[in-house]
Amino acid sequence: MSVTNHFQEDNMRWKTMLLLVIMGMTLLPIFASGEGEGPASTSPGGAEPVEITLLIDNQSPLDGLKAVAAAAEEKLGIKVTFEFRPGGPEGENYLKTRLVAGDMSDLSYFNSGSLFLALNPPQYFVDLTDEAFMDPVIATFKQVVSVNGRVYAAPAGEITAGGWFYNKKVYERLGLEVPHTWHELMANCEKIKAAGIPPIAASYKDSWTSQLILLADYYNVQRAYPDFHEDYTAHRAGFADTPAARRGFEKLREVYERGFLSPHPASTTYENALLMLANGEAAHYPMATVALANLQAVAPDKVSDIGFFGQPGDDPSDHGVTIWLPAGLSIWKGSHHIDEAKRFLAFFLSQEGLDTYMRAQKPFGPFPIQGISLPDDIFPATRDLLSYIDAGKTAPALEFISPIKGPNLPQICVEVGLGLKSPVDGAREYDRDVEKQAKQLGLPGW
Structure with a gap:
């Protein structure tokens, strides 16, 4: 590539x-x-x-x-x-x-x-x-x-962009503001949980959806380690030995350990999660904005209730979004x-x-x-995405600036996201997974 x-x-x-x-x-x-x-x-x-x-x-x-x-x-x-x-x-x-x-x-x-x-x-x-x-x-x-x-x-x-959909009506009812750091997002989730609402819809029945928290964090990885994609491709760095990259696995595990996921995440489908979000039965859904078209199909009268924000890092002045x-x-x-x-x-x-x-x-x-x-009548969540682009706060997902993406990442993320594997073990397994592909591609350093 x-x-x-x-x-x-x-x-x-x-x-x-x-x-x-x-x-x-x-x-x-x-x-x-x-x-x-x-x-x-x-x-x-x-x-x-x-x-x-x-x-x-x-x-x-x-x-x-x-x-x-x-x-x-x-x-x-x-x-x-x-x-x-x-x-x-x-x-x-x-x-x-x-x-x-x-x-x-x-x-x-x-x-x-x-x-x-x-x-x-x-x-x-x-x-x-x-x-x-x-x-x-x-x-x-x-x-x-x-x-x-x-x-x-x-x-x-x-x-499209990867980040977090949120139900604006839930936020308004609980007096919450869009978070600009991971700590603020977790604090919002605590308040939502205390109100008896699942903070996060999880749809691991469709395993590809389990990757979003990890993949959407790449804006933050890139800001912390601008050359990660080069070093990753050249086998000079991996997820397990790079704190900024491993952080995505840690966030995926954290939301499980703090009890923020919706009930029965392993049997919940993508469409189920969209309906939960639309109906206020969950406050957030980590997902890509491509889902807005599906949301329009399953809940056309509620898609305007949904907002979007990029997955925040630790610096409130540098809140961006990962682009696909x-x-x-x-x-x-x-x-x-x-x-x-x-x-x-x-x-x-x-x-x-x-x-x-x-x-x-x-x-x-x-x-x-x-x-x-x-057109003028775009989704409110699309306008939220455009605000990041207008501000220049974007980074491409890793798969667009490195030729390697392991095929087993969805299953690894499910295991980390359900507490079956530690973040470190998940990161190590993914590093082994991409090694196979890198060798098949004949990349130098592998």
Whole structure:
């Protein structure tokens, strides 16, 4: 992966690009202005549409993509049929199995960053570097889906952030303020617990959700140890021997030991946790802002009651947020419909396509595409996220500036989060987990 040093070298560009996206400022026009900004349909009138398949996990929000797919069928004569896989490690293994077997969907929706690069994109996916529809995509996204300078995925949605959702009505009723240090957050949780409300919804039945407290802490890691991603990638530092990095495991264990988790965390699902948060049956949910679209689906009348803050560290004057770039859409090399898949991506990334997306699904963050402005009626929690971006208080998640992320992190976090493993043991196990991947990638120092 060629992004190891990109955040340290381009820290200001990262912040500037995000701010430009929010403000609707642009360095380049996306497409010429005028009617029909998306690609025009070349499908003969009345002809049967060409069908392409798109593989996506069964927990990502779909309203926006489905709306674009419906418009593409009408305008382009291309019908998108969605196929579904599990989320988390199970879904990753399913995707890898299909790729190796040569039985893959035309398009696949999957993480950008280290998990995507571990798939060996040049072997399986079409090179999109020279496609005109990729021109307005910001360099920050292209870098995390590139191998040797070639780009293998288009952005599938918005930039998201990891942190804490909170129920504003619970906070108002108890007279609480948004915390700016971890100590203040824990003090809020104590008051919430004393009021008879579970302070934190935990949904470890869906194991990927257990990682958020650890992963969302990377802004604080980066501030304490700016070169951690380089030393981690070069095997000069790990989670177990780096106090700032190990702190995320300690926070995950602390909320369990202090009795802050909702009942039955091991059997609670992601959707259950969203409903608990929306209904005030839990005050917080550590999660990524992508969940706002799911929250809108399950509790549309209560999504405005939910706010968001970045996971705080120890300095109240330096409260930031950890950012995730969106998943990518890649075209399988073995597809019989590569041209149609490219035309769909071009339409999706056009102003017309993204307007269609945003009408069907409120955006939960900015798009990594120059010139795309967000509508006025965004979620309140999205506005909370934008305040961090406007202030330049962001850092990319570790998986976007290091090529290694161990596949067993969700299970390790479940064990630490349920008191089955100490933070130190969890950190050591994760260091061993990433060692396997680093050696497979042939990284120096491993």
